[in-house]
Amino acid sequence: MSTRFEIRQATPADASAACALLRRSIEVGCKADHAGKPAVLEAWLGNKTAANVATWFSSSSNYAIVAQSPDGTLLGLCLLTQAGKVALCYVLPEALRGGVGRALLDACEQQARAWSIKKLQLHSPPSASAFFERQGFMNAGKDTSCFGMESDLLWKSLDASCEVGASSPGGAARKRFCNCNG
Template identity: 40%
Template sequence: MSKWLGNKTPEILAGWFASAGNYALVADVEADILGVGLLTQAGRIGLCYVTPELRFAGTGKALLGTMEAKAREWGLPFVSLDSTVTAKDFYLRQGYLAGEMRPAKSGIRAISLWKYLDDSLSGPASEPRAEGRPCLCALAGRDGERNLQYKI
């Protein structure tokens, strides 16, 4: 886990939180930080962490839902992230689709996940693709940059 957290030093986090292009959230009670979330304007969820004591208490779900609402406000068609294997099931329960398992920048194995923000784009991959609906295969492994084409 130390590799996964290696780029999450106080200095780096402060820079991410200060960036005008990011939307940052902190869940706290009486100055105790209980969770953090970070969304880029490219639709990439960079952080979604809660303290171990709050797992399954709804804090992570609230952070994630708030970031998804901001992404919708920005007009993004989907959000994406790389997850540890441990957190994968959390995202699947929130409606995320799983892509490939691959090495993350931190060097550990991560799973690529994304979620459509427009309900008309969701549905099983086996359904015929509606006009304008992104192909699932086109989204797997994307880096979330805004300059990429979302529809194929």
């Protein structure tokens, strides 16, 4: 099912709606990950305030975008740092499987290339990892998030010379993980 939406730059004026989107996506869409455990949920939501979101959207070192429906509803948001980290990528539970997440990631990849970033990385709750893997991210294994929940560390090369299975001049396959950013 395809949902109509536009991708646009996020502004601090979007902070309140974006914060509500983040919180709903985590509380409802990531329920399998926090399993309703109050301590995990509180830690995960702890920095998801309108003031913090406005600060994230205002930072010149971040590329923050939103997916907006024709009626003005925010359906998703994504935040890329200049270090190549996809710090946020969330979609309203009602808008999942409508192309919103893919469109947000595509826009972030375009910005990353404009910034000459060669590799993206992100931490994903396990329930969302398969989505990121379908978008070309490689799962590098388990890690612990800053709020104590197990997450998957994923990365994606934006440099064709570092792709999995890419051959070196001698014909040997490159190693599975390479540090293309240096």
